[in-house]
Amino acid sequence: MGWHLGRLAAFDTETTGTDPHQARIVEAYLGQVGGGEDPLDIPPLLVNPGIEIPDEAAKIHGFTTEHVREHGMAAEQAIPRIATAVAATWKNGIPIIGHNARYDLTVLDAELVRHGEPPLIEWAGGSYGPVIDTFVISKYLDKWRRKVSAEQGAHVLKTCAAVFGIPWNDADAHGARYDALIAARVAWRMGTIAHLPRNQRPRIQAGRGDDRHLFDALAVPLSDLFASQRKWAAEQATSYQEWLRSPKAGDKQDAAAVISGAWPVEPAPTQQTLQEAS
Template identity: 75%
Template sequence: MSWHLARLCALDTETTSPNPEDARIVEAYCGYVGGGEPPLDRPPLLINPGVEIPAEATAIHGYDTAYVREHGVPAKDGVQRVVAAVVEAWQAGIPVVGHNVRFDLTVIDREAIRHGFGSLLDLCGGSYGPVVDTFVISKHLDKWRRRVSAEQGAHVLKTCAAVFGIPWNDEDAHGARYDALIADRVAWRMGAIAAMPRDARPRIQSGRGDDRALFDALAVDLPTLFANQKRWAAEQAASYQEWLRSPKAGDKQDAKAVISGAWPVEPAPAKQPEGALT
């Protein structure tokens, strides 16, 4: 049975920052769909992160500091529940599915460490469970896809939803439950196309030849898919780093740019020795 027909764990977080090293979870969703079983549609978990929520973050997900202080669960309790849900899925062999889920898993890892639970790697017994990252897969399937607009990127969730025929509602977007379930539907569609005979697959690239063979790398078991995504993430990071260091980047050019290709969780930064100069 193809992985897209099995049980899937849809995951997303809304946070205080786009930097996973200092981001705190404000809202999280972790639910189960598929596999011939009824969905486990848990309510989104609202968390009081214990820090001020910047206006920039509130503008994205709609939660401000006062609201989460009144309605959110305490940070340590909330983080423990999110971590437990991820570990539970992996221990059952269920893939965690999300869009750019490397960000979410890295945030969860740092929050787990911050609150004294240990790293995700330790909690999972030394190896991560299966992951399906629709952002990484989208970039593999259509490397040269153009931005939709100055505001909408080529591989953001909204664009991927449109490419794979998943309905989108701007009013509901950027809520953890909505984004997690849309990513899951995109993943399902990716897997469904991969399960088709090559000649029956739709073409998702625009005017750049026959891309249907690229789906072959998705028509594999979960361990192989995990390894493929790990390789693609590293290749994508190296390509972006090369571009940033080149004159092609224009105003964004940075000759010393370093882009990490780690996936599905960024390694925690090494701690500076006490008294070290920074």
């Protein structure tokens, strides 16, 4: 039986910013689907991060500082609860599914340390459990996919949903529950395609040759897929770093750019790393 037919744990967070080492969690969702069992659809956890929520972030997920102060659980209580749920999921052998899961797991790791708790690796028993990151897999399957528009990237969740035939509703997007479940559906679809005979698979790279053999790398045990994603994430980071350092980056060019290839959790930048990057 392929991993896509087993139990899958959909995970996502909404936060205060884009830097996973500085952002605070505002909402988190971890539900379970598939595996021949009823869905485990626990309501998202609303969190009071203890800081002001920037207007730019509030415009995306809709949660204001005033709202979370009135209705959210204090971060020092909420963060361990989220970590407990993630660790229990891995203990039961269930993969965490997320789109750019490295961001969400890194935010959780940073929040744990910020609140005086052990890092996520300790909650996980010394090693991270299986993770299926639809962002990393999408970039592996279609490295040269073009942006949909100036506002919609080539590998954002909305684009991936369209590529893999998953319905999308803009009105519901950017909530932790919605985004997590869409990512789980995209992962299921990726796995379904991978377990088809090669000649029955759809072509994902529109107009750029036959890419169907790439799905072979997904039709493997979870442990192998987990290891492959580590490799792909590192390769993708190296490629992006090289691009940023080159004239091809245009206005974004940065000769000293450093992009971490760590996955599924990015360690906090150390003073030595910062000095090397400067």
